Amino acid sequence: MRVSFTVNGRAETADDVWEGESLLYVLRERMGLPGSKNACEQGECGSCTVYLDGVPVCACLVAAGQAEGREVRTVEGLAEGDRLDPVQEAFVECGAVQCGFCTPGLVVQAHDLIERIPRPSDAEIREALAGNLCRCTGYEKILDAVRLAAARKAAAR
Amino acid sequence: MRMEFLRPATWAAALEAKAAMPGAAPIQGGTDMMVEINFDVHRPDALLDLNRVAELTRWTTEEDGRLRVGAGVPYTRLIDELGDRLPGLAQAARTVGSPQIRNRGTVGGNLGAASPAGDSHPPLLAGDAVIEVESAARGVRMIPAAEFYLGVKRSALRSDELIRAFWMSPASGPQYFSKVGTRNAMVIAVCSFAIALHPGERRVGTGIGSAAPTPRRAVAAEEFLAAELDWDARLDPEVLRRFGELASEAASPIDDVRGTAGYRGHAIGVMARRTLTWAWNEFRSGHPGRRAG
């Protein structure tokens, strides 16, 4: 089947999509957007997190056809041109990235958190990131990055 | 094998599609269904996408005062918008998966899957929820939650029916939910327990999760409290003890990868005593019976 939706502000169409295919597969394999990662395909790891109509979801659990006509924003759509989003900058600066596989999902999820709660408490950060697994960093530097990004975004407001 | 993708825009069209193809699997948040498809566990004739049926994502207060919550209201909205009126269900919703899962997952999906471990079921049972289902041929059926669950992943829903909503009265007394798992997120319940005080009727509702082939009420434990609980006094330790014992006896758990039958039976008794204590403290003091955290 044919599936059309908006990705990072651009209208995209994919043809010959299998009816059971996930949004994640369509993004990565048919639209050339491999930023969202595929690690578990069962909603356990959060590495495929994208915005669907402004709400973070696991792209592996959205059927591609369900995205028809809707708006998707992936990690590729967070930067403005060459300027990284403050969340991305903070991840780099804090050393919150090791192998990097979990990073896109964490960045999108942290981005949403700071949009909703500009100065999140540590408990709120932990709760927001509870569905994103990282097997490298031990999470401390990720928490540092989210605190830093929140502080910078608050200062810029 | 070929599979179809059906995208009805209205509830009437969804019912017609389901009637024409009873093997079509409804998909709402996809948090259960897509796992089965990704891992090739289940290959339905068609996916029946309900995301475009707008009325499923709404809730209303009906004339009799009950809430009618559309099957497509995601857990996140349930918590934000109805947490004050359905506190037991909201507590259970907070333990579902992760934020991303709660943004998509719905009570309707939990009911459709009818897993004994589904987190919504115990509070639906304790709060006397009624499930509204509908078919094009026979119209609406209202099924009390206690009659909805028939077996492991089997419910009273017929092959031409879809779940429209659940009905539940706003809490008239304290409600609590407790769940055993290995961590605080991304956990399928080892077992769970929900309690709802109905002070007007001098009655306590219960729900047991993941400790029997279906979610179920602890009927003997409820009847015991209806007979023995002194609503104007502090909680009698002997009544509390016996309540836990009867709740535990109401379970018929199995051994599996998440826990043993013996552990589950024990934990149900502990959670029954704990939740009743929290609820009773709140009822007597007017303040939450359990510290947040």
Ligand code: FES
């Ligand atoms: S790949 Fe989607 S949650 Fe793991």
Ligand code: FES
């Ligand atoms: S950096 Fe390797 S999984 Fe997180």
